[in-house]
Amino acid sequence: MSDSASPSGNATRDAKRVGGWTGAARRYAVRTLPPEKLLPDTQPAYMASWIYVFGVLTVSSLIVAVATGCVLALEGPGWWHASSVGKYVNSLHLWSVELFMFFMVIHLWGKFFMAAWRGRRAMTWMTGAVCFLASVGTAFTGYLVQQNFDSQWISGQAKDGLNAVGIGAWFNVLDFGQMLMWHIVLLPLVLGLLTAWHVLLVRRRGIVPPIDALAPEPDEQSAATAVQP
Amino acid sequence: MSRRTRRAAEPDPAAFPTRPYDLLKEFTIALVAVAVLTAGLAALFSSPDEQPITLATWSAATPNDFTATAVTELGGTSTTAQYGPPYNHTPGAGQKIGPVGLQRAAGVRIPVDTAEDFVLRPLRQAPEPAEVSAALTAWTAAPADRQQAWTSAYSDALGKAPDGDPAKVEPGDYGPVPVLTSRLLALAQAGALDGQLLAQGRFYQTDYTRPMLFLNDGTYLADQARAQHLAGDQWGMMNETGNYPGQAWLWLYTFWYQIDPFKTSKNADALIWALMAVLSLAFVLVPFIPGVRSIPRWTKVYRLIWRQHYRGQR
Numbered sequence: 032m033s034d035s036a037s038p039s040g041n042a043t044r045d046a047k048r049v050g051g052w053t054g055a056a057r058r059y060a061v062r063t064l065p066p067e068k069l070l071p072d073t074q075p076a077y078m079a080s081w082i083y084v085f086g087v088l089t090v091s092s093l094i095v096a097v098a099t100g101c102v103l104a105l106e107g108p109g110w111w112h113a114s115s116v117g118k119y120v121n122s123l124h125l126w127s128v129e130l131f132m133f134f135m136v137i138h139l140w141g142k143f144f145m146a147a148w149r150g151r152r153a154m155t156w157m158t159g160a161v162c163f164l165a166s167v168g169t170a171f172t173g174y175l176v177q178q179n180f181d182s183q184w185i186s187g188q189a190k191d192g193l194n195a196v197g198i199g200a201w202f203n204v205l206d207f208g209q210m211l212m213w214h215i216v217l218l219p220l221v222l223g224l225l226t227a228w229h230v231l232l233v234r235r236r237g238i239v240p241p242i243d244a245l246a247p248e249p250d251e252q253s254a255a256t257a258v259q260p
Numbered sequence: 261m262s263r264r265t266r267r268a269a270e271p272d273p274a275a276f277p278t279r280p281y282d283l284l285k286e287f288t289i290a291l292v293a294v295a296v297l298t299a300g301l302a303a304l305f306s307s308p309d310e311q312p313i314t315l316a317t318w319s320a321a322t323p324n325d326f327t328a329t330a331v332t333e334l335g336g337t338s339t340t341a342q343y344g345p346p347y348n349h350t351p352g353a354g355q356k357i358g359p360v361g362l363q364r365a366a367g368v369r370i371p372v373d374t375a376e377d378f379v380l381r382p383l384r385q386a387p388e389p390a391e392v393s394a395a396l397t398a399w400t401a402a403p404a405d406r407q408q409a410w411t412s413a414y415s416d417a418l419g420k421a422p423d424g425d426p427a428k429v430e431p432g433d434y435g436p437v438p439v440l441t442s443r444l445l446a447l448a449q450a451g452a453l454d455g456q457l458l459a460q461g462r463f464y465q466t467d468y469t470r471p472m473l474f475l476n477d478g479t480y481l482a483d484q485a486r487a488q489h490l491a492g493d494q495w496g497m498m499n500e501t502g503n504y505p506g507q508a509w510l511w512l513y514t515f516w517y518q519i520d521p522f523k524t525s526k527n528a529d530a531l532i533w534a535l536m537a538v539l540s541l542a543f544v545l546v547p548f549i550p551g552v553r554s555i556p557r558w559t560k561v562y563r564l565i566w567r568q569h570y571r572g573q574r
């Protein structure tokens with residue numbers, strides 16, 4: 032039973048309220064990220080630089096790292112020490128991470144020198160910076176769960192830093208099980224959510240205009256657009 | 261350009277002329293490119309996998325180092341025994357940041373009694389020859405200062421013996437210590453100690469704290485690491501076994517360990533962690549830090565990045 036027709040007079044206000052929490056959430060989502068912003072097929076002309084490729088390359092290498100990590104997870108932590116296929120998958124995982132960190136650092140310096148936090152984009156920078164810190168933590172726990180000499184040495188050294196500030200009492204780098212959980216569950220989850228937030232923020236705000244750029248007047252703009260190839 | 265326009269809010273990107281851009285196509289091409297590049301690098305360079313060191317391989321390779329370490333575990337003078345929190349209550353142990361001692365504040369949450377956990381319990385749990393039973397009884401019956409006197413005398417004697425070889429130690433009053441440590445060496449060489457330190461009375465186990473701490477107290481592990489250029493003063497944090505890239509992104513963290521005052525401070529770990537925490541926070545807050553946030557404007561690298569745009573403006 033529904034009474035869709037509301038008494039006249041309050042029609043506009045009621046239309047705004049329709050759908051309860053769900054309706055409100057949908058209206059918020061569409062308002063902040065309309066489809067044209069989420070999946071644009073044009074970009075401002077000033078986006079003519081190679082530096083913009085590094086954000087996409089960072090996302091891509093993160094996806095390859097997660098995917099290869101999932102393949103390692105299929106057979107469990109011991110697999111790659113005994114199987115040549117496993118060893119290759121482990122190598123894929125290592126090199127995708129090296130690429131990920133490399134692309135991310137170039138992306139980071141690029142955004143720094145563009146002062147890309149201007150115009151209400153501070154949160155984009157901050158989520159990116161926390162992504163970097165979370166990636167360092169994820170990579171670190173990855174080194175700890177290799178179950179080889181390197182893990183032994185790194186954990187033996189790293190425990191002193193963590194213990195010195197009290198973190199080691201809870202976050203025990205000598206506990207393989209705990210580190211494996213952080214590496215394959217908690218940190219990837221955090222990094223994934225942060226990355227999604229970061230990228231959605233970029234879509235929402237649009238890419239930052241060049242420093243001191245002046246938006247063309249509307250008539251100028253139509254002239255400029257007409258000139259575009 | 262007047263100062264006022266420069267101070268104005270950033271213009272809306274939507275107000276600028278546009279160019280066609282296929283987001284999903286670019287993403288797909290990037291993903292394929294990265295996957296291919298990764299496959300190539302992995303095929304060319306593989307990945308490192310040095311065998312871990314076990315108590316068995318350590319005690320077989322350098323039995324004298326193992327014995328010397330076992331004596332310090334028994335006597336309570338090893339690094340772990342003197343560590344303080346989170347492993348034990350050693351008075352005065354624990355690093356500080358100025359007056360703040362977070363290490364002590366966290367408390368002893370992973371209790372380790374090196375004599376009991378690393379030496380005495382494993383000996384008791386293994387089938388004991390009569391000689392070892394007697395030695396254990398003698399040890400337990402002796403007062404603490406007597407035990408200390410035995411272990412420190414034996415440590416000194418081992419230090420003076422050629423190669424630290426227990427067989428060449430001068431005779432002296434070492435009580436039951438030599439019997440205990442030589443039995444522990446036999447257990448370790450047989451591989452029994454690895455299992456005992458890990459199992460701790462359970463079946464399933466993922467926590468390697470005890471065998472790792474024991475290994476870390478000897479010099480064998482560190483010698484192997486040094487040979488692989490992994491030591492702290494070799495910028496080891498950024499290195500990997502073999503010629504592989506390590507965690508190069510830790511360059512700033514490991515940098516502080518190379519210089520004074522950290523290099524010589526006994527609070528180095530805590531101080532460097534505090535410093536890195538402050539720097540990390542600053543990194544996150546760059547957009548709000550006067551001076552730092554203006555560096556892009558001064559350096560003018562942005563003119564290179566957006567050179568097409570600025571060329572069009574002229």
Ligand code: HEM
Binds near residue numbers: 087135139161166226
């Ligand atoms: C998981 C790691 C990261 C991923 C996957 C990622 C991804 C992206 C992508 C796809 C874009 C849009 C394309 C582009 O402008 O390049 C972007 C923009 C941006 N990124 Fe990141 N990023 C990451 C880390 C970082 C870091 C470490 C920073 C800096 C601390 C950062 C700061 C920014 C900023 C400020 C923008 C906005 C640029 C604009 O408005 O033009 N990102 N990021």
